[in-house]
Amino acid sequence: MAVHEIRHPLVRHKIGLLREAGISTAKFRQLTAELGRLLAYEACQDLPLENVTIDCWSGPVEIQQIKGKKISIVPILRAGLGMMDGVLDLIPSARISVVGLSRNEETLQPEPYFEKFVGQLDERQALIVDPMLATGGSMIATVDMLKRAGCRSIKALTLVCAPEGIAALQAVHPEVDIYTAAIDSHLNEHGYIIPGLGDAGDKLFGTK
Ligand code: PRP
Numbered sequence: 407m408a409v410h411e412i413r414h415p416l417v418r419h420k421i422g423l424l425r426e427a428g429i430s431t432a433k434f435r436q437l438t439a440e441l442g443r444l445l446a447y448e449a450c451q452d453l454p455l456e457n458v459t460i461d462c463w464s465g466p467v468e469i470q471q472i473k474g475k476k477i478s479i480v481p482i483l484r485a486g487l488g489m490m491d492g493v494l495d496l497i498p499s500a501r502i503s504v505v506g507l508s509r510n511e512e513t514l515q516p517e518p519y520f521e522k523f524v525g526q527l528d529e530r531q532a533l534i535v536d537p538m539l540a541t542g543g544s545m546i547a548t549v550d551m552l553k554r555a556g557c558r559s560i561k562a563l564t565l566v567c568a569p570e571g572i573a574a575l576q577a578v579h580p581e582v583d584i585y586t587a588a589i590d591s592h593l594n595e596h597g598y599i600i601p602g603l604g605d606a607g608d609k610l611f612g613t614k
Pocket residue numbers: 482483484485486507508509510514516536537538539540541542543544545571597606607608
């Protein structure tokens with residue numbers, strides 16, 4: 407598994423702004439979507455291309471197109487929705503597969519409550535989006551679900567990762583590459599990433 411911590415200055419700047427205590431819901435939402443867009447750009451660097459001939463105004467011309475079935479974005483509810491719009495800005499024709507998981511605050515285990523996948527996942531690149539990779543439980547469960555649905559090519563896009571979560575994902579799904587804006591220090595005793603962002607879902611949705 408490769409872990410890509412994106413060093414682009416725009417990513418470094420925006421992830422820093424996102425950490426500010428007291429950040430408004432509107433600002434948190436805007437930055438999350440912008441970072442989703444930038445991470446998607448990086449994650450799509452190795453998509454396969456094919457040559458096709460089209461009618462150009464000046465006659466036939468050979469161009470390049472992304473090969474194969476449409477990509478599937480996979481937001482993990484709720485917080486993954488905050489990144490999805492940014493990814494859709496870059497890939498407007500993407501298909502969307504949704505996973506609903508809620509992390510139990512006591513056990514830190516993900517509890518599934520929704521799953522709706524697009525068809526032909528075996529022929530699609532899946533891009534899972536979730537701002538936080540903490541224990542890794544939610545990401546592992548989502549990859550499990552996608553694999554059960556036949557998906558064979560999966561990448562994970564996150565804003566902040568804990569080293570513990572990366573190691574856990576790596577141990578179970580070593581072929582899943584991660585694209586992230588930051589690898590932080592550690593998890594605290596409540597399973598929150600330090601320094602992290604706090605509760606990303608609450609900040610995006612204005613709950614609590
Ligand atoms: C958060 C976050 C991830 C998960 C990460 O979601 O968005 O999905 O926790 O933690 P893990 O790596 O330890 O599994 P949460 O379950 O709080 O739900 P929400 O997005 O609805 O707020």
